[in-house]
Amino acid sequence: MISVESYKRPETIAEALKLLKTGKFGIIAGGTDVIPQMRHTPARSLLDIGKLGLDFVRENDNTVEIGAAATHSQIQNNPLIQRFLPLLSTACGLVGSWQIRNRGTIGGNIVNASPCADSAPALLIYDTKVVLLSSQGRRSVNLSEFIKKPYLTVLTAKDLVHSFVCQKGDDSAGNSFIKLGRRQAVNISRMTIAVSLVRDDSNKITMAKIAVGSVFPTPTRISELENKLIGQIVSKELFDETADLAADLMIKASGVRWSTPYKKPVLIGLMRRALVGASGIKEIPA
Amino acid sequence: MSSDLTPKIKFRLNGIDMEKEVPAGWTLLRYLREELGLTGTKCGCEIGECGACTVLMNGKPVNSCLVMAPQIENASIWTIEGVTPPGGTALHPVQKAFIECDAVHCGFCTPGMVMTTIGLLLQNKKPDNSQIKQALAGNLCRCTGYIQIFEAVRLAAAMISENDMRPFRENISEN
Known part of the structure; x- marks a missing residue:
């Protein structure tokens, strides 16, 4: 059985950052990692980022930016990602089950920082930067430096992962993704x-x-x-x-x-x- | 009184608009079973491995054990109880197909299997064998060995009409 101390579902990023500043909240998005983890931990205060509009995918000149709350299904099926980041589309299509892909988010996959996170190798190929927000402002960290060791990132309790900025892949590249x-x-x-x-x-x-x-x-x-x-x-x-x-x-x-x-x-x-x-x-x- | 731990939210359940105070610390699965009495959705592993708790959320199959109750705000949820057409005398073609193909043994996985099947047929009217297997990979059955279940999905695909699927199409986004 799981239990929570408090549950906030803010409507704006500003409101979310203000709550995070207290350092009391754990973030929940798709919940596919957080909810099973909560079965083994004492009651927590949760901050649900589901209403912040972080499920976007947008194209810039040389990059594609993916909101932290975009689901694996969304990424798998998004035409921009299929065209410019094909390895990421493939990787996200292999995550868990259809049910998991419909809820689990790319932000969660990376923040969980498992050595076997399926989306991570694909994001690394596209020289991805992680955009972080906090009440202090905005900063951007290379994904290769974001994950410090297994299950640990540079993220503090006051940070919110906003998005992933990926360099578009070379059109003429041949790609291969293998998951064992x-x-x-x-x-x-x-x-x-x-x-x-x-x-x-x-x-x-x-x-x-x-x-x-x-x-x-x-x-x-x-x-x-x-x-x-x-x-x-x-x-x-x-x-x-x-x-x-x-x-x-x-x-x-x-x-x-x-x-x-x-x-x-x-x-x-x-x-x-x-x-x-x-x-x-x-x-x-x- | 609506508070942090019992937010008042709107959602649609089995085609009916609802406005309720939901327990924030509960999963959707627990809310359906223990508060609303909808025990057709089964509680299996509670970690998103078995698929017995599958429901449709905006037309897409999700594990209700991995959704927090407040997260269904403004969403359309369908459970197995809503699958039978109103009146309760007839079965939905997907249910008929499962019976026809002997795709039910102990029955514990069946509600989840049926919900995922409906989710699949909403996206893809004529799925091939590999698409069926891929869609149902998150639903475990420890009795049948799956052959009859895959047959039931093929039969359901052959039997359904758009009328049978229309109710589930509310709030379906692109992906």
């Missing part, structure tokens, strides 16, 4: 990989972005892999070496653990598959 779970749906990701590649007519890779979830303590872009690929001609050997390097980096970061005999070959296999998928080439030359 124990079943096809309603699973917690065991591993997620997002890859975006651009190659020229000679099959030389001119742009490479790679981000992973559940490989390192937090969702992470892997610049070592990106640098290895850029300027190289697509080949089986290149992708094999890149996938091996990913596994080496994982073990370097976390040490050999009980799960390593499983995770190492799986990461290598999935990374290869993601690279091949994003390259758009069916028969990769040896």
